[in-house]
Amino acid sequence: MFPGRPAAEPGCIMAPHDIDCLVLGTSGVDVVVRPVDLARPIGGGRLVHVEPLDLTTGGIVCNSGIALRTLGLEVAAAGLVGDDLWGRIVRERLVDAGIDVVGIEPHPTEATSSSAVLVDPGGERSFAHHVGAPRATDTAFVRRQLPLFARARMALIGYVGLMPRLGGDLAAAVAAIRGTGCGVALETSDDGGPLAELAAALPLVDCFVPSLAEAAQQTGMSDPRAIIDCYRGHGAEGIVGVKLGTLGVLLSHGEVFEHIPCLPAPGPIVDTTGAGDAFLAGLLAGRHRGMSLRAAGLLGAATAACCVTGLGGTAGLRSFAETWRLATAEA
Numbered sequence: 001m002f003p004g005r006p007a008a009e010p011g012c013i014m015a016p017h018d019i020d021c022l023v024l025g026t027s028g029v030d031v032v033v034r035p036v037d038l039a040r041p042i043g044g045g046r047l048v049h050v051e052p053l054d055l056t057t058g059g060i061v062c063n064s065g066i067a068l069r070t071l072g073l074e075v076a077a078a079g080l081v082g083d084d085l086w087g088r089i090v091r092e093r094l095v096d097a098g099i100d101v102v103g104i105e106p107h108p109t110e111a112t113s114s115s116a117v118l119v120d121p122g123g124e125r126s127f128a129h130h131v132g133a134p135r136a137t138d139t140a141f142v143r144r145q146l147p148l149f150a151r152a153r154m155a156l157i158g159y160v161g162l163m164p165r166l167g168g169d170l171a172a173a174v175a176a177i178r179g180t181g182c183g184v185a186l187e188t189s190d191d192g193g194p195l196a197e198l199a200a201a202l203p204l205v206d207c208f209v210p211s212l213a214e215a216a217q218q219t220g221m222s223d224p225r226a227i228i229d230c231y232r233g234h235g236a237e238g239i240v241g242v243k244l245g246t247l248g249v250l251l252s253h254g255e256v257f258e259h260i261p262c263l264p265a266p267g268p269i270v271d272t273t274g275a276g277d278a279f280l281a282g283l284l285a286g287r288h289r290g291m292s293l294r295a296a297g298l299l300g301a302a303t304a305a306c307c308v309t310g311l312g313g314t315a316g317l318r319s320f321a322e323t324w325r326l327a328t329a330e331a
Contacts, residue, residue, distance in 0.1 A: 020073035020288055022152040022182070024103065024145065026134040026159050026189075027061035027079050027094075028113025029086045032271065032311050036118040038126055056273075056312025057093045058115055059134070060158035060187055061104075063274040063313035066097045067281035067303055068156075070317045073288060076152065078103025078145050080133035086112035087133075097314075103148050105141070107133040123269040123308060131162055138165040142173040150180035154206070154284060158187030158277075160198065161214070167193055171200035178204055187280055188214045195219060195234075203235030207284065209251065211243045211276060224250040225257075239283075239293065243276055248301065251283075253293050260297035266326055267309040267316075274313020279304040282323065295327075302327035 032054040042048060057066075061077045069075045077099050081087035083106040090112060094101050110133035119125045149155055155177055160166075166173055174184050185207035186198075192214030202208065208231065216222050219230045224242040228250070231240050241251035249260040282303030286296025302323045310316025317323075 017151065017153055018074065019076045019100070019148075019152040020154065021065075021068050021284060022076045022078060022103070022145075022149060022155045023061045023065040023068070024078040024142070024155060024157050025061055025137065025187075026059035026113055026131075026162055027057065027077070027081060027090050027104070028059045028115065028132065028134075029089055030056045030058035030115045030117045030273065030312055032056055032117045032119060032273070034119035034271065034311070035121040038118060038120040038124065054311045055089070056315065057090055058117075058274070058313055059113055060156065060189075060277055062090065062094065063277035064156055064158075064187070064281040064284075065094065065099050066314040067274075067278045067307070067317055068285055069098050070314075071281065071285040071299075071303065071320045071323065073285055076100040076103060076148060078148060080105055080107045080110065080136055080141065082107055082110055082112035082133050084112055086114055103145050107136055110136050117271075117273055117312075119271050119273070119311075123272045125271065125273050134163055136165060137163045139169040139173045139176070142166070143176060146176060146180055149177050149182045152182045154183045154185065154288065156185045156187065156280070156284065159189030160186055161188050161190045161193035167197040170197055171204065174201045174204045185280070185284060187277070188218075190214075191217045193218070199234040202231060203237065205236060206238035207240075207280075207287075208236060209239070209241035209243060209249065209280060209283070212245070215242050228252045239287075243279065249279065249297060251293055251297050256293055258294045258297055260294070260301050263298070263301045263305040263326060265305045265308050266318075269308045270316065271311050272308050273311075275304040275307050277313060278307035278317065282327075285320070298327040299324060 113132040279300040282300030286299040
C-alpha cells in the first residue's frame with residue numbers, strides 16, 4: 001500500500017477504502033495538431049498542412065487518472081470544469097474510462113481548461129493553453145470534497161502552479177486532506193509555482209517528483225541531488241525526486257536513492273504529451289501494490305514509455321500486465 005494511510009484527526013469517522021486514488025486538479029481538452037515544425041515560425045497567413053486534428057482530454061485528472069485506472073486502480077476525479085461542451089466531454093471520457101466523477105463540479109462562469117497542442121515530427125510539443133475553471137480551485141473546494149477524500153487511500157493533486165487560489169493555502173488544504181486519513185502526492189506544471197507556497201506543505205506530502213525545469217525554478221539549483229536536499233531541508237519526508245527527461249528520474253526515499261532510466265518506447269514515438277503524468281501514475285500504482293522504490297519507478301518509466309506511443313496523454317497506455325512486462329524487461 002502507498003504510502004500507509006495517515007492517522008485521521010480525532011473524531012473523524014474513517015470511511016471505507018473504496019477509492020485507491022482520488023485525482024484532484026486540472027482537467028480539460030487538448031486539440032492535438034501534428035506534425036508542426038516547431039523550429040520554424042509559422043508566420044502570419046501561412047498555411048500549414050497537418051494530419052486530421054484529434055480531440056483528447058488533458059490535465060492531470062485525465063492523464064494520471066486514466067493511467068491509474070488502466071493500471072488497475074479504483075480512481076475518482078475531482079475538479080472544476082466549465083458549464084460547456086468541453087466540460088461535458090471531460091466528464092464523458094472519464095466515465096468511459098471507469099472513473100468516478102462525483103467530485104467534478106461545473107463552474108458557473110469559467111470555461112473548461114483547453115489547449116492547442118502543437119506536436120513536431122519527433123514527438124516534442126508546445127502548448128497554447130487557457131487555464132480556465134481550474135484556476136478557481138481553492139481551499140473551500142477542497143473542503144467540500146473532504147467526504148470523498150475520506151474514502152481514498154491516496155490523493156494526487158495538481159497542477160500546483162496552475163491553481164493560484166489554492167497555492168497560498170496549499171499547506172492548509174493538504175492538512176485538511178490528511179486529516180481524513182488520506183495520503184497526498186503533489187504534481188507541478190508550468191514553472192512549478194514559488195517554493196514559498198510549496199514549502200509549508202512539503203512535511204505533509206508523501207510524494208513529490210517535479211520536472212528538473214520546475215524544480216530549478218523553485219530552488220535556484222540545477223543538480224538533482226542538491227534539489228532533493230533542498231526539499232528535504234524544507235521538511236519533505238516522503239518520496240522526493242526530479243524528472244530528468246530522457247535521462248530518466250532520480251528518486252529518493254529515506255536514505256535510498258534510485259536512478260530510474262528512461263525506458264525505450266514499445267513502438268514509434270508519436271506524442272510526448274502527458275509522459276510526466278503517466279510516470280507519476282505508474283510510480284503511485286507500483287507503491288500501491290507494495291513494490292520497492294526501484295520497481296515502482298520502473299513501472300512509472302514503462303507507463304511513460306507506453307504513453308508516448310499514442311496521440312495525447314492516454315491513447316498509448318497499456319494494461320498493467322503489458323506495462324509491467326516492459327518494466328521488468330529493463331530491470
